[in-house]
Amino acid sequence: MSNIQYITGFATLENPLDIDSFVAKGGFSGLHSALAKTPAEVISEVKRSGLRGRGGAGFPTGLKWESVAGDDERYLVCNADEGEPGTFKDRFVLEHAPFLVLEGMAIAAYATGAQTGYVYVRGEYPHVVASLSSAIASAVKAGYLGEHILGSNFSFNVEVRKGGGSYVVGDETALLNSLMGNRGYPFLKPPFPTEKGLWGKPTIVNNVETLAYVPYIFTHGAEAFASIGSSGSPGLKLFSISGHIAHPGVYEFPMGTTVRELAAAAGGILGNLKAVQIGGTAGPIFDTAALDYPLDFASMRKAGGALGSGALVFMNTTVNMAHVLEVTMRFFAEESCGQCFPCRYGTRQLAFMANKIASGQGRLEYLDLMRDTTHVMVGASFCPFGQSIAFPLESLLDRFGDEIVSFIKQQEFLKEAAV
Amino acid sequence: MKNVTLTINGKKITVPEHTTVFSAAEKAGISIPALCRHEDLEPKGACGMCIVKIEGQPGYKRSCVTAVEEGMEVLTSTAEIRDIRRGILELVLAAHPADCLQCIKHGKCELQTLAERFEIRDLRYDRYTRGLPVDRSSFGIVRDMNKCIGCGRCVQVCNEVQTVASIFFHGRGSNTIVSPAYGTTMGDSVCVNCGQCIVYCPVGALYEKEAIEEVWKAIDDPDKIVVTQIAPAVRVAIGEEFGLEPGELSIGKLYSALKALGIDVVFDTNFSADLTIVEEATEFLERLKESGPFPLITSCSPGWIKFGETFYPELLENVSSCKSPQQMLGALIKTHYAESRGLDRNKIVSLSIMPCTAKKFEAGRPEMRSSGARDVDYVLTTREIARMIRQVGIDFRNLPDGTPDPLLSRYSGAATIFGASGGVMEAALRTAYELATGKALEKVDFVDVRGMTGVKEAEIDVDGTPIKVAVTNGLANARKILDRVAEDKRRGRSSYHFIEIMACAGGCVGGGGQPIPNTLARRARRIEGLYREDRSLPLRKSHENPEIRALYAEFLGSPGSEKAHALLHTKYSPREQYQFSE
Numbered sequence A: 001m002s003n004i005q006y007i008t009g010f011a012t013l014e015n016p017l018d019i020d021s022f023v024a025k026g027g028f029s030g031l032h033s034a035l036a037k038t039p040a041e042v043i044s045e046v047k048r049s050g051l052r053g054r055g056g057a058g059f060p061t062g063l064k065w066e067s068v069a070g071d072d073e074r075y076l077v078c079n080a081d082e083g084e085p086g087t088f089k090d091r092f093v094l095e096h097a098p099f100l101v102l103e104g105m106a107i108a109a110y111a112t113g114a115q116t117g118y119v120y121v122r123g124e125y126p127h128v129v130a131s132l133s134s135a136i137a138s139a140v141k142a143g144y145l146g147e148h149i150l151g152s153n154f155s156f157n158v159e160v161r162k163g164g165g166s167y168v169v170g171d172e173t174a175l176l177n178s179l180m181g182n183r184g185y186p187f188l189k190p191p192f193p194t195e196k197g198l199w200g201k202p203t204i205v206n207n208v209e210t211l212a213y214v215p216y217i218f219t220h221g222a223e224a225f226a227s228i229g230s231s232g233s234p235g236l237k238l239f240s241i242s243g244h245i246a247h248p249g250v251y252e253f254p255m256g257t258t259v260r261e262l263a264a265a266a267g268g269i270l271g272n273l274k275a276v277q278i279g280g281t282a283g284p285i286f287d288t289a290a291l292d293y294p295l296d297f298a299s300m301r302k303a304g305g306a307l308g309s310g311a312l313v314f315m316n317t318t319v320n321m322a323h324v325l326e327v328t329m330r331f332f333a334e335e336s337c338g339q340c341f342p343c344r345y346g347t348r349q350l351a352f353m354a355n356k357i358a359s360g361q362g363r364l365e366y367l368d369l370m371r372d373t374t375h376v377m378v379g380a381s382f383c384p385f386g387q388s389i390a391f392p393l394e395s396l397l398d399r400f401g402d403e404i405v406s407f408i409k410q411q412e413f414l415k416e417a418a419v
Numbered sequence B: 001m002k003n004v005t006l007t008i009n010g011k012k013i014t015v016p017e018h019t020t021v022f023s024a025a026e027k028a029g030i031s032i033p034a035l036c037r038h039e040d041l042e043p044k045g046a047c048g049m050c051i052v053k054i055e056g057q058p059g060y061k062r063s064c065v066t067a068v069e070e071g072m073e074v075l076t077s078t079a080e081i082r083d084i085r086r087g088i089l090e091l092v093l094a095a096h097p098a099d100c101l102q103c104i105k106h107g108k109c110e111l112q113t114l115a116e117r118f119e120i121r122d123l124r125y126d127r128y129t130r131g132l133p134v135d136r137s138s139f140g141i142v143r144d145m146n147k148c149i150g151c152g153r154c155v156q157v158c159n160e161v162q163t164v165a166s167i168f169f170h171g172r173g174s175n176t177i178v179s180p181a182y183g184t185t186m187g188d189s190v191c192v193n194c195g196q197c198i199v200y201c202p203v204g205a206l207y208e209k210e211a212i213e214e215v216w217k218a219i220d221d222p223d224k225i226v227v228t229q230i231a232p233a234v235r236v237a238i239g240e241e242f243g244l245e246p247g248e249l250s251i252g253k254l255y256s257a258l259k260a261l262g263i264d265v266v267f268d269t270n271f272s273a274d275l276t277i278v279e280e281a282t283e284f285l286e287r288l289k290e291s292g293p294f295p296l297i298t299s300c301s302p303g304w305i306k307f308g309e310t311f312y313p314e315l316l317e318n319v320s321s322c323k324s325p326q327q328m329l330g331a332l333i334k335t336h337y338a339e340s341r342g343l344d345r346n347k348i349v350s351l352s353i354m355p356c357t358a359k360k361f362e363a364g365r366p367e368m369r370s371s372g373a374r375d376v377d378y379v380l381t382t383r384e385i386a387r388m389i390r391q392v393g394i395d396f397r398n399l400p401d402g403t404p405d406p407l408l409s410r411y412s413g414a415a416t417i418f419g420a421s422g423g424v425m426e427a428a429l430r431t432a433y434e435l436a437t438g439k440a441l442e443k444v445d446f447v448d449v450r451g452m453t454g455v456k457e458a459e460i461d462v463d464g465t466p467i468k469v470a471v472t473n474g475l476a477n478a479r480k481i482l483d484r485v486a487e488d489k490r491r492g493r494s495s496y497h498f499i500e501i502m503a504c505a506g507g508c509v510g511g512g513g514q515p516i517p518n519t520l521a522r523r524a525r526r527i528e529g530l531y532r533e534d535r536s537l538p539l540r541k542s543h544e545n546p547e548i549r550a551l552y553a554e555f556l557g558s559p560g561s562e563k564a565h566a567l568l569h570t571k572y573s574p575r576e577q578y579q580f581s582e
């Protein structure tokens, strides 16, 4: 396992809001060298680095920037909504290395011609709103943001917006609706935000972590970035590790690091491992076979899941999978935005059935009905949220179905015995 | 425009580019099911029922928001698609009260129709209901969120077509409901009672506040004399409730039906439409003489009046002081009619049959009590009177043509076109021209102000004076003109002399009380029916109506007289956007 650090390296600064110590550690040197290039050269550097989005979908960042087209008025949005349970890496970056995100945003704006940037911060992170605003003020004062950045013709202003506190608003289209003051409903793509985003203008949406890795490319070079990680998934990645693990927290490792290696780095599993959910609540729940999965986009896809936000929740053998089912389905029901019928009603019924099962009133027919419901949601949900419910649900039923069946039967038996 | 050829279920079809797959299928004779799409509204893709398989593309696509492409191969009904559609319906029904037998939409409900079409016989899901109180606070609109399927059509209509912005989605996921801002009730909200949300609601979640019970009671009370009036737009729409075509003139059958229901006296709002024109043309000519204030804005649409009071209080002085035809006739029924027949006005129950839910609100306004009590006691929509006719079991289609009662029922062609957007303007111009010039108008048809177009403008020469007029229907369109008038006012100028505003698209033919479906296409056909009747009538101008002449001679004196003002005119005042009742 390599010991390369980047974001976590900056995160060791004693006062993350002290811009001088950030600069002393090499901060903003990426912006300096990016501004020495043309915007087209900056984009081609990012493409060469192979950087892929860290917000979940893994879309190549350089391609996204290149696809910005149309109107001269453009926006850049940093997606800091981070509503996924078990994911807390963006908060870590914003708390410990806010200038890195701002530096990445300035480079992205320079490359894509955006004049205004927004950081859309999850409503539950009010302290981040405050600290970020102060970081922006310092960066403006020092000439890294605002008018004529570093004496160039390039100007870029950043504003912080507090989110409405819903998970689906993390979806870029819903986020844009929310930023425009509309209800946080997703909209259909195409047109993509890079063609028609905020107020109909081309808009780039990038995740906090994605932006925080951009300066790396301009301080250490695209090749250096590309040489880390696995093929097709270059670079470092932040992992949010939680559950039955000795030292939960945010860990930075090259893409392709295995689950086993990560678990070891986090002090090892508490008790005996039973399951691990990868990629967030909308990701599959794997059994112990997952220990050998390399954590990168292609390998996780091959394993039937997705790297997602890079969250890993470890569960030991004390965990009752019927309860995992209940918690997961409840999350979906509570977070469904309600715009489309399959997800609005499907999540409600799934949560209802899961709740009955977990509380000992389950029926075996529920298991088939849950699969059928998922089928409807995958086929006809409006946005990826409703479609993604298949990952946790089907993986739970496939891998831990027997356990859930016995739980239902056992509860039935106990009830009958009590009569 | 370019054409695109695609294959739908193996059948080749050529349609203009940008057509949606949904519409292309419709052209190919395939009706794709949908619960949220409506032909008059921008599709939003909420329900998921309209998914189709497109060869070479992953998953399923919503056909209502997917544009056709050259060579596309579409399948609209595979086994899996049917399964998914049935699944969605089951999910919706499990969250829906099993209330069809008591439901106002029974037999006309889009959810019910699809449930039948997809053979939903039993539900695998546990049912749940929301247990929400039914909001009956409004004069016109009942809101029952237990039945709402969250399709969003009402929100779209209220916000985009009407720009009243009275109702929005609130809550998340399965708790999503439609409600006025801040959780207020409909009665306390900015709602103008236009009822457009009702006519676009696919289910029975929004509907008219019915007055049928009360009307039956009045009919059955031997001490009461029920006197009714029928609005212009009803006559070309009520037939649809009985299987006739939109636009088919059924006024004779309706007169007969009302008598058969036991209603004592049948008058016609068309009579008072003529009266409105004589009063309003007189008001207009006075303003012409005194050079303003311009523009004069029509006042017969109560949805528009509440909209104006709420959003354009600075323009209220421009609004004509004439009451609407409903309220003019109501006042006359309880005064002139009662007196001329020697009746106690307290025994009269004044009933009107309207295409409109806002008329229910209007009839209850404090300004509308010139007779000392409510001038109009009950308002029934076209749909409600049809229900009463069905209750009695009258074979409406085969009724002979009846006649109304004399005194307040004769009418000209100018009156009947009140039901169409542009009709009031045209009627007023016919009369104003002749009153102003003293000359006979040769060409009575002002075709520039006719039709479904949202904003129509024209310039008419009245005896050498060019009169600039504008006609709007649908409140979003009204805003376009009203914003201009307000801007003019700030700058001390005026672009128009006379403006007609109707709250509903197409005018009263598209009112919130009209038969459902109440699509724009049907509204257009109803409008044709009105102009057909106009052409067929012997009299085309309001001031030629002999009963109108008699009314002035025997009762009112002259147009604009003191008595006319006391009974037929009023004034409106600014209104707060939200009135929080205790």
Ligand SMILES: Cc1cc2nc3c(=O)[nH]c(=O)nc-3n(C[C@H](O)[C@H](O)[C@H](O)COP(=O)(O)O)c2cc1C
Binding pocket: A052, A053, A054, A055, A056, A057, A058, A059, A061, A064, A079, A080, A081, A082, A083, A084, A167, A168, A169, A170, A171, A172, A173, A205, A206, A207, A208, A210, A211, A383, A384, A385
């Ligand atoms: C339901 C849903 C929730 C999402 N939540 C987040 C989020 O919290 N943060 C985020 O960066 N991206 C989130 N995404 C992904 C965004 O839509 C978008 O792809 C991402 O912000 C793009 O940034 P990237 O290219 O840098 O990854 C979410 C997507 C969906 C469908």
Ligand code: SF4
Binding pocket: A168, A186, A335, A336, A337, A338, A339, A340, A341, A343, A344, A381, A382, A383, A384, A385, A386, A387
């Ligand atoms: S799938 Fe769920 S989250 Fe996405 S639009 Fe539909 S209801 Fe909203």
Ligand code: SF4
Binding pocket: B096, B097, B098, B099, B100, B101, B103, B104, B105, B106, B107, B109, B110, B111, B112, B147, B203, B204, B205
């Ligand atoms: S809204 Fe439709 S489905 Fe619901 S109770 Fe009424 S008729 Fe039945």
Ligand code: SF4
Binding pocket: B141, B157, B158, B162, B164, B165, B166, B167, B190, B191, B192, B193, B194, B195, B196, B197, B198
């Ligand atoms: S009646 Fe008209 S104004 Fe009122 S909520 Fe419905 S659409 Fe909006």
Ligand code: SF4
Binding pocket: B147, B148, B149, B150, B151, B152, B153, B154, B155, B178, B197, B200, B201, B202, B203, B205, B206
């Ligand atoms: S009230 Fe009717 S029109 Fe409005 S969202 Fe509900 S079902 Fe749709």
